[in-house]
Amino acid sequence: MTAYWCELAWLGGGEAERGVLIDVDGERIAAVTSGVPAPLSGAVRLDGLTLPGLANAHSHAFQRALRGRTQHGTGSFWTWREQMYRAAERIDPDTYLALARATYAEMALAGVTTVGEFHYLHHGPDGTPYDDPNAMGNALIQAAAEAGIRITLIDACYLHGGIDRPPEGAQVRFSDGTAEAWAERVGALANDSVRIGAAIHSIRAVDPESARVVAGWARTGGRPLHAHVSEQPAENKACVEAYGGTPTAVLADADALDADFTAVHATHLTDADVDLLGGAGACCCICPTTERDLADGIGAMRQLLDAGASMSLGSDSHAVIDTFEEARAVELDERLATGERGRHPAVELLRAATGRGHASLGWANAGRIEPGARADLVAVGLDSVRLAGTDARTALESVVFAAAAADVRHVLVDGRTVVEDGRHTALDVPRELDDAIRAVMG
Numbered sequence: 001m002t003a004y005w006c007e008l009a010w011l012g013g014g015e016a017e018r019g020v021l022i023d024v025d026g027e028r029i030a031a032v033t034s035g036v037p038a039p040l041s042g043a044v045r046l047d048g049l050t051l052p053g054l055a056n057a058h059s060h061a062f063q064r065a066l067r068g069r070t071q072h073g074t075g076s077f078w079t080w081r082e083q084m085y086r087a088a089e090r091i092d093p094d095t096y097l098a099l100a101r102a103t104y105a106e107m108a109l110a111g112v113t114t115v116g117e118f119h120y121l122h123h124g125p126d127g128t129p130y131d132d133p134n135a136m137g138n139a140l141i142q143a144a145a146e147a148g149i150r151i152t153l154i155d156a157c158y159l160h161g162g163i164d165r166p167p168e169g170a171q172v173r174f175s176d177g178t179a180e181a182w183a184e185r186v187g188a189l190a191n192d193s194v195r196i197g198a199a200i201h202s203i204r205a206v207d208p209e210s211a212r213v214v215a216g217w218a219r220t221g222g223r224p225l226h227a228h229v230s231e232q233p234a235e236n237k238a239c240v241e242a243y244g245g246t247p248t249a250v251l252a253d254a255d256a257l258d259a260d261f262t263a264v265h266a267t268h269l270t271d272a273d274v275d276l277l278g279g280a281g282a283c284c285c286i287c288p289t290t291e292r293d294l295a296d297g298i299g300a301m302r303q304l305l306d307a308g309a310s311m312s313l314g315s316d317s318h319a320v321i322d323t324f325e326e327a328r329a330v331e332l333d334e335r336l337a338t339g340e341r342g343r344h345p346a347v348e349l350l351r352a353a354t355g356r357g358h359a360s361l362g363w364a365n366a367g368r369i370e371p372g373a374r375a376d377l378v379a380v381g382l383d384s385v386r387l388a389g390t391d392a393r394t395a396l397e398s399v400v401f402a403a404a405a406a407d408v409r410h411v412l413v414d415g416r417t418v419v420e421d422g423r424h425t426a427l428d429v430p431r432e433l434d435d436a437i438r439a440v441m442g
């Protein structure tokens, strides 16, 4: 049993509590006591504001190698995608292990305790499976373990290069040929210490009948199901022309929408799409720093929440890894789009970053500081230039609207200290990132 005394801690209410003692027994929180004015002897002192673990609900780890390299010149999502495919062509299981480990360690430093890895880089460069057909997925699972964070491997079915087009170029690495072959491969993944989720990559890459197979596989196994949905207007147009409905409508027809479904991006939705996702109680994973970077647009998160959907957050392409930046961007981008302030209170954004994010990855007992929950704690220092002067009564607003990943001082995952005084306990993260990215990109 280890006791942590938090100067301030967020226990799910509208304000941070002062003087919170958290008893941790192994991997779980055993007890939470508020109003303890000073640290007990023997308790580990956590200054600043302690939050539950953050969930990064949408990641493509290999895209960390693109940071900065795709920021010059002009273009669109579609020209960026060509650059992304060139990086994807260069990765093998060994280089992917190193790159993903460093990327997940960067996430740990930012307070992320669980990553949802949306994984489609499955096979060898010419599309031939590796001797272990899950070599790439297993590299990602190993990477998360070595970086000290939890993973839900969301293995994505990817069959077509576009509607009615075979995979080409790097896309041949993504495809299993059929949804049934995808299910057989994913069924062989180990599933004891990690969660295995399913994904329909997108309606561009999975036809409606195959989407139904993937959705059925996920529901039968009680697994989270994710899909990229309406990230770009061109995707909607092609889908309507081919199938007579929007991607959301096609997914609804394929019986994919329920409370275990997460629509990633959900940027360009019709009112009917919003009603379908809200009515199903689905989650929408917003990735604002990537959506900005790719000129995708601004989604209608307030409308989705009001309709009954929930929200999670992801750093997706890792243009930036900073969950505070993703959280405030949901509110700040909507302010620009609507001319209104205060559409998403700080507490709502924190819930998306913690408990809701974990739920969308299949970890219902993580992302909350309460007895029985997984012992994930993230202590945010309030003494940096960004946060100096924070008032305890508005500490949640200060952190959501002004903190940076660099303000994370201490991170506990399943009761184990992964970040101490702002440093990763096992890895030299900047050096590992530098080595891993140069090994892939030259």
Ligand SMILES: [Zn+2]
Pocket: 058, 060, 118, 228, 264, 316
């Ligand atoms: Zn994505």
